[in-house]
Amino acid sequence: MLLFTILILLVFSTFADPDKFRFDVSFQCKYPPSYHYKVQFVEWDWWLFNSDDVITQEKRGVAPSGTFNFTMSGFLNGDELTSEGYDVRMKLSHNCTQNHEDVDSYMTIKPLCKIGEGLCYFRISKDISDAKGDIRVYGNLVDYNYNVL
Numbered sequence: 001m002l003l004f005t006i007l008i009l010l011v012f013s014t015f016a017d018p019d020k021f022r023f024d025v026s027f028q029c030k031y032p033p034s035y036h037y038k039v040q041f042v043e044w045d046w047w048l049f050n051s052d053d054v055i056t057q058e059k060r061g062v063a064p065s066g067t068f069n070f071t072m073s074g075f076l077n078g079d080e081l082t083s084e085g086y087d088v089r090m091k092l093s094h095n096c097t098q099n100h101e102d103v104d105s106y107m108t109i110k111p112l113c114k115i116g117e118g119l120c121y122f123r124i125s126k127d128i129s130d131a132k133g134d135i136r137v138y139g140n141l142v143d144y145n146y147n148v149l
Contacts, residue, residue, distance in 0.1 A: 018075040029096035085112030103132035
């Protein structure tokens, strides 16, 4: 009976429409003249032997100091059965540091986005000057009508 229940859950999760993700990101960097970056959004999985789920492709580029805006999009098709929502993380490598050294950052994006809503749309603004390590970032979760939730 347990095997049958698991199979039914797998079938329904396989045919469910994926949730779309959109990230409108604004980075600020105070070190001229420019910096390079590599960014990707993933969904963190707490299961011990389960790796992060990739939401977006990796984006690389060079940005001028000051404010730099970009948009990324992707999708996921559900999460673990016990999940309270999508736990989004931003993996960022950059050299927006005083001596332009390469640093890595793993940013927890809050709040959680509900699973099955169809769209997880975040607006994120972050000063990445010297940002490295584990960081918590509060983004604005926006609905289909562009209202902040």
